[in-house]
Amino acid sequence: MPIVIFQLPDGTERKVTAESGTALMQAAVSNGVDGIVAECGGNASCATCHVYVDEQHTALVGPPNGVEEEMLDFTAAERRATSRLSCQVRLSDALDGLVVHVPEEQV
Amino acid sequence: MSTPTTAAPGAPVVDFDLAQLRRDPYPAYAELRRTAPLAWVPSVGRHLLTRYGDIVHAEKLPEVFSSREQGSLLLRTVGPNLLREDGAEHRLLRAGAEPPTRPRQVRDLWADAFEKNAHDLLERIAGRGEADLVADFAEPLAAANLALVLGLRNATADDIAEWSRAMMAANGNYADDPDVWLRAERATDAIEEAVAEIAGAVRREPDGSVISSMVHADMALSAIQNNVKVVIGGGVNEPRDVFGVGAQALLNRPDVRDRVLADPSLWKRVFEETARWVSPIGMYPRQLVQDHEIAGVALPAGSRVALVIASGNRDESVFERADEFDIDRPHRPHLAFGGGPHFCMGAWVARHEVSGLAWPLVFSRLKGLRLDDGTEDHMEGWVFRGLTSLHVTWQAA
Ligand code: HEM
Ligand code: FES
Numbered sequence: 001m002p003i004v005i006f007q008l009p010d011g012t013e014r015k016v017t018a019e020s021g022t023a024l025m026q027a028a029v030s031n032g033v034d035g036i037v038a039e040c041g042g043n044a045s046c047a048t049c050h051v052y053v054d055e056q057h058t059a060l061v062g063p064p065n066g067v068e069e070e071m072l073d074f075t076a077a078e079r080r081a082t083s084r085l086s087c088q089v090r091l092s093d094a095l096d097g098l099v100v101h102v103p104e105e106q107v
Numbered sequence: 108m109s110t111p112t113t114a115a116p117g118a119p120v121v122d123f124d125l126a127q128l129r130r131d132p133y134p135a136y137a138e139l140r141r142t143a144p145l146a147w148v149p150s151v152g153r154h155l156l157t158r159y160g161d162i163v164h165a166e167k168l169p170e171v172f173s174s175r176e177q178g179s180l181l182l183r184t185v186g187p188n189l190l191r192e193d194g195a196e197h198r199l200l201r202a203g204a205e206p207p208t209r210p211r212q213v214r215d216l217w218a219d220a221f222e223k224n225a226h227d228l229l230e231r232i233a234g235r236g237e238a239d240l241v242a243d244f245a246e247p248l249a250a251a252n253l254a255l256v257l258g259l260r261n262a263t264a265d266d267i268a269e270w271s272r273a274m275m276a277a278n279g280n281y282a283d284d285p286d287v288w289l290r291a292e293r294a295t296d297a298i299e300e301a302v303a304e305i306a307g308a309v310r311r312e313p314d315g316s317v318i319s320s321m322v323h324a325d326m327a328l329s330a331i332q333n334n335v336k337v338v339i340g341g342g343v344n345e346p347r348d349v350f351g352v353g354a355q356a357l358l359n360r361p362d363v364r365d366r367v368l369a370d371p372s373l374w375k376r377v378f379e380e381t382a383r384w385v386s387p388i389g390m391y392p393r394q395l396v397q398d399h400e401i402a403g404v405a406l407p408a409g410s411r412v413a414l415v416i417a418s419g420n421r422d423e424s425v426f427e428r429a430d431e432f433d434i435d436r437p438h439r440p441h442l443a444f445g446g447g448p449h450f451c452m453g454a455w456v457a458r459h460e461v462s463g464l465a466w467p468l469v470f471s472r473l474k475g476l477r478l479d480d481g482t483e484d485h486m487e488g489w490v491f492r493g494l495t496s497l498h499v500t501w502q503a504a
Binding site: 039 | 167198
């Protein structure tokens with residue numbers, strides 16, 4: 001049961017416990033983390049579940065997949081090297097302690 | 108599964124005059140949000156769900172709120188299609204159809220041709236000095252762009268617009284008017300024929316269009332035909348209505364217009380705020396496949412619910428002064444494109460054709476553009492809502 005820490009734009013953080021195998025987006029939505037909108041419910045079609053993975057974890061989380069890669073060009077907040085769509089990141093025990101930053105805006 | 112066509116036990120019953128709802132649904136919605144956020148409305152035959160939070164909850168639970176509505180008029184008109192499927196079946200149909208509508212494809216494949224379509228239509232009216240921008244520009248533009256994205260090079264913009272109107276009328280044909288069914292049947296027959304012809308051609312030579320994408324995803328011809336019908340039914344009015352309502356809002360507010368013209372990055376805000384404010388699709392149906400409690404009512408499996416996104420988009424607990432058009436309001440996600448697996452497949456197409464091209468072009472090309480004082484344009488509709496016309500004048504040069 002990995003723990004994920006969401007750093008919010010207002011400087012606060014939310015720590016949530018998630019099931020291994022679920023999407024990072026799902027962990028945020030099920031726990032009511034503000035700022036992860038996820039309009040399309042995880043189908044990589046809306047670009048409103050954008051997060052910045054903390055530098056210390058980017059290698060572990062890995063790069064975006066093909067469909068996600070092109071969608072990231074259309075996020076509301078600027079795209080950075082650490083950008084991922086949280087619906088395309090699958091959680092596992094290896095990602096326990098993952099820190100991600102929620103951008104200022106999603107639409 | 109039984110299909111209750113009455114109120115769930117414990118659900119408040121509220122009825123409305125549908126003609127009044129068509130003129131202006133917002134006072135009724137405000138009252139529902141306050142007093143009966145889930146209410147059975149006999150004249151609609153569904154429970155209306157009107158608060159933002161409850162709608163989002165339902166959108167995120169497709170395994171409870173099914174899109175396979177029994178007795179759906181859309182199914183009767185169009186046949187089985189992605190909009191009325193759930194789960195794995197839906198995912199397959201959507202995966203085949205969606206790629207050409209993704210934002211990078213819009214930019215790389217369609218943007219130039221969209222721009223040419225907009226230019227051509229504008230040149231046809233530029234010399235006149237007056238027009239109805241809904242009928243003379245926005246509708247034919249949306250139809251021409253749709254023909255392109257679908258790959259229907261054997262259909263004209265007029266064909267697409269007529270097919271769309273005919274099917275929309277049938278989807279609302281609760282009065283069972285035989286002429287309405289007949290007109291829709293002519294439209295769907297014509298679409299099937301046009302799609303069959305193109306499907307054969309793109310099988311040999313893929314062209315990046317939605318039909319081509321579905322053919323190469325090995326979808327059955329009937330599935331391709333039905334999905335094309337849904338796209339035509341749902342891809343003309345909505346961009347047309349956002350265009351018209353947003354253009355009118357800016358013409359009513361020259362201060363906002365001038366700011367947007369000075370900073371074109373604001374067109375995006377105009378788009379999202381207009382989509383929120385008018386909600387071209389005001390509500391859509393779902394049917395419960397298991398018992399579920401929502402808005403304080405225990406709904407049994409089989410219950411019919413309408414997610415009234417037009418009401419969620421005016422929910423004052425989420426949007427301050429929600430009835431005002433305000434491009435500077437804090438960014439909160441609106442519900443106009445729906446949510447969950449059926450999130451609008453054309454969102455990126457609509458955003459680009461309206462806010463990336465049509466508005467900037469019209470406002471820069473037509474000098475001295477203003478509303479025509481002599482005519483009365485009004486909004487209409489609650490299932491679908493928009494301006495029925497937008498009469499404007501400008502200095503023809
Ligand atoms: C501003 C313009 C538009 C608005 C507000 C809009 C709104 C919506 C909404 C609310 C839904 C969800 C309906 C439901 O869940 O039952 C939807 C679905 C859909 N829209 Fe749009 N739409 C727009 C433009 C377009 C365009 C231009 C196209 C075609 C290119 C299109 C194609 C579709 C399709 C195919 C679906 C079904 C998706 C699915 O079932 O997976 N829409 N739209
Ligand atoms: S939830 Fe829509 S792209 Fe991730």
